[in-house]
Amino acid sequence: MPRYELNVNGKPTTVDVQPNTLLLDVLRDHLDLTGTKYGCGEGQCGSCTVLLDGKARKSCLVAVSQVGQQPVETVEGLQRDGKLHPLQEAFLKHGAFQCGYCTPGMLMAAKALLSETPKPTRDQARRAMNGNLCRCGAYGRILDAILEAAEGGSRA
Numbered sequence: 001m002p003r004y005e006l007n008v009n010g011k012p013t014t015v016d017v018q019p020n021t022l023l024l025d026v027l028r029d030h031l032d033l034t035g036t037k038y039g040c041g042e043g044q045c046g047s048c049t050v051l052l053d054g055k056a057r058k059s060c061l062v063a064v065s066q067v068g069q070q071p072v073e074t075v076e077g078l079q080r081d082g083k084l085h086p087l088q089e090a091f092l093k094h095g096a097f098q099c100g101y102c103t104p105g106m107l108m109a110a111k112a113l114l115s116e117t118p119k120p121t122r123d124q125a126r127r128a129m130n131g132n133l134c135r136c137g138a139y140g141r142i143l144d145a146i147l148e149a150a151e152g153g154s155r156a
């Protein structure tokens, strides 16, 4: 079985898996990073969104062999020294979830948005979050939270 050296949440790690193993499965089944969620498995829902080299990517569509040394960031990497990321704080403050299943993907997509567009308009944020579905319909509160984190100068 080939060995892959990955950089996940700032830490080097290795996994022995087949080349076509999905990044989503590597994270959840091999690295115990179960914050990243399986939803549709077809690139449609965004619940599996992680950052790959700072860009939002659906990890159900990325094979481990495509990752290379691009840093992978998951929801587990958002907090620093036990302190929540400003986006997480804002999601909590606005109650931007109901069941929470979409939340990790939403947070990562929002982080990518704010690192590219630190002060998005509501419309820009809505468009950027288009690929992330929330079955609970918390979209309004999710946008409120993202815009508040942007106002507070979210760290990228």
Ligand code: FES
Residues within 6 Å of the ligand: 037, 038, 039, 040, 041, 042, 043, 044, 045, 046, 047, 048, 049, 058, 059, 060, 061
């Ligand atoms: S599980 Fe990846 S987009 Fe739905």
Ligand code: FES
Residues within 6 Å of the ligand: 096, 097, 098, 099, 100, 101, 102, 103, 133, 134, 135, 136, 137, 138
């Ligand atoms: S909070 Fe339930 S899917 Fe979004």
